[in-house]
Amino acid sequence: MNKTSSTPSHDIPSYLDPNNLGPWGIYLAQVDRVTPYLGDLARWVETLKRPKRSLIVDVPIELDNGTIAHYEGYRVQHNISRGPGKGGVRFHQNVTLSEVMALSAWMSIKNAAVNVPYGGAKGGIRVDPSTLSMGELERLTRRYTSEIGLIIGPSKDIPAPDVNTNERIMAWMMDTYSMNSGSTATGVVTGKPIDLGGSLGRKEATGRGVFTVGVEAAKRIGLSIDGVRIAVQGFGNVGGTAAKLFVEAGARLIAVQDHAGGVYNDQGLDVVALQTHVTEHGSVLGFAGGEVLQPEEFWACDCDILIPAALEGQLTAHNAPKVKARMVIEGANGPTTPEADDILQANNVLVLPDVIANAGGVTVSYFEWVQDFSSFFWSEAEINQRLVNIMTDAFTAVWNVGQQHKVSLRTATFIVACTRILHARAMRGLYP
Ligand SMILES: NC(=O)C1=CN([C@@H]2O[C@H](COP(=O)(O)OP(=O)(O)OC[C@H]3O[C@@H](n4cnc5c(N)ncnc54)[C@H](OP(=O)(O)O)[C@@H]3O)[C@@H](O)[C@H]2O)C=CC1
Numbered sequence: 001m002n003k004t005s006s007t008p009s010h011d012i013p014s015y016l017d018p019n020n021l022g023p024w025g026i027y028l029a030q031v032d033r034v035t036p037y038l039g040d041l042a043r044w045v046e047t048l049k050r051p052k053r054s055l056i057v058d059v060p061i062e063l064d065n066g067t068i069a070h071y072e073g074y075r076v077q078h079n080i081s082r083g084p085g086k087g088g089v090r091f092h093q094n095v096t097l098s099e100v101m102a103l104s105a106w107m108s109i110k111n112a113a114v115n116v117p118y119g120g121a122k123g124g125i126r127v128d129p130s131t132l133s134m135g136e137l138e139r140l141t142r143r144y145t146s147e148i149g150l151i152i153g154p155s156k157d158i159p160a161p162d163v164n165t166n167e168r169i170m171a172w173m174m175d176t177y178s179m180n181s182g183s184t185a186t187g188v189v190t191g192k193p194i195d196l197g198g199s200l201g202r203k204e205a206t207g208r209g210v211f212t213v214g215v216e217a218a219k220r221i222g223l224s225i226d227g228v229r230i231a232v233q234g235f236g237n238v239g240g241t242a243a244k245l246f247v248e249a250g251a252r253l254i255a256v257q258d259h260a261g262g263v264y265n266d267q268g269l270d271v272v273a274l275q276t277h278v279t280e281h282g283s284v285l286g287f288a289g290g291e292v293l294q295p296e297e298f299w300a301c302d303c304d305i306l307i308p309a310a311l312e313g314q315l316t317a318h319n320a321p322k323v324k325a326r327m328v329i330e331g332a333n334g335p336t337t338p339e340a341d342d343i344l345q346a347n348n349v350l351v352l353p354d355v356i357a358n359a360g361g362v363t364v365s366y367f368e369w370v371q372d373f374s375s376f377f378w379s380e381a382e383i384n385q386r387l388v389n390i391m392t393d394a395f396t397a398v399w400n401v402g403q404q405h406k407v408s409l410r411t412a413t414f415i416v417a418c419t420r421i422l423h424a425r426a427m428r429g430l431y432p
Pocket residue numbers: 161162163164165206233234235236237238239257258259260282283309310311312331332333358359361362
């Protein structure tokens with residue numbers, strides 16, 4: 001190709017449309033906000049606006065009724081300057097390439113913010129897994145793993161659980177990759193069952209990290225956890241664990257909302273009984289220990305700490321003005337739109353952003369990966385203590401940058417993380 005016909009260096013491929021209004025567009029807006037704080041490294045910022053690799057795969061499986069169904073799957077490695085790609089796999093009916101790109105980019109930021117030696121990646125399949133039998137789910141997982149096997153591996157890209165995926169799915173992924181590569185490769189995924197090289201503490205790690213940074217931030221704004229009123233959206237792995245830890249520390253869980261409905265009790269919901277109810281009935285709906293809460297009432301409920309722990313785009317310009325909480329802790333990835341961010345900041349609501357608040361999961365995933373490589377496993381107490389140390393130090397660094405530049409904690413986290421990523425990029429140079 002001659003020079004005049006080559007693509008200009010800042011031509012934007014259509015799938016990277018900067019006017020994208022979905023999660024990818026939100027991520028790009030967040031990068032734009034941090035760019036003025038990057039100094040000389042700003043010359044590399046375009047790197048953050050383009051995923052390194054985006055793989056779209058067709059995942060055909062035979063359903064139990066004999067028909068063949070095709071699902072679209074993705075694995076995106078946003079940035080691998082600091083180490084292998086790392087991030088979860090989501091099975092959900094609304095998964096899109098734009099969403100997976102944004103989730104992979106947030107993984108790059110998160111991993112750099114807590115300084116674990118990874119880049120950022122994420123994967124997913126557009127499927128409602130509740131419509132599949134166990135056999136269909138296993139076939140789907142195994143076929144997807146084989147399809148993305150081109151780019152994953154213990155030193156290339158290491159998946160983990162996310163929405164609607166769990167340790168059983170990680171076991172199938174590990175087994176499929178191992179069969180295809182001819183040796184048992186425990187380090188190819190994290191969040192595995194303990195008996196297959198999983199780590200103690202991983203299941204609760206994201207919620208524990210949410211709790212840890214919540215306590216740290218509360219200290220700084222003079223909020224006592226004892227008696228504090230919390231409301232949680234999403235009562236799965238992250239929301240359920242965070243709620244339980246806050247309640248154990250003396251907080252009162254007054255509202256919970258999941259996909260099917262909401263439940264409220266001004267005197268406090270019994271978190272253990274609620275978890276049992278969800279396990280038995282699949283939702284908080286119908287829980288006898290509280291009254292029904294309408295979806296629009298949830299965001300306006302009279303709480304001190306609000307924890308969105310479900311999906312992206314939940315706190316918007318529409319409901320952010322109603323928030324009464326003093327603090328929002330983002331257990332979910334991307335729950336707050338940039339407009340909502342501005343409204344919350346103007347209303348003096350402190351937002352602890354996803355890219356630091358929910359980093360506990362990947363931190364213990366890192367411990368799992370290290371333990372698998374060394375075949376030497378740590379006690380749960382040791383893991384939890386190391387997790388708390390990393391989260392506390394990372395949060396303190398972000399808090400100090402926020403104070404120094406008088407910016408939101410989201411922008412502060414991006415300053416810390418983007419500086420680390422782009423410094424690594426600059427040191428590595430461009431040419432093979
Ligand atoms: N698992 C992990 O280690 C990490 C997860 N995260 C993020 O945390 C969030 C939750 O993940 P996780 O807990 O693992 O997922 P789970 O699948 O365990 O739980 C998801 C929860 O969100 C609820 N939910 C789904 N859609 C909605 C909706 N539209 N409105 C209200 N509630 C809804 C689900 O309710 P229902 O069951 O009724 O559908 C369920 O309670 C995601 O954003 C994920 O990316 C971040 C870091 C690590």
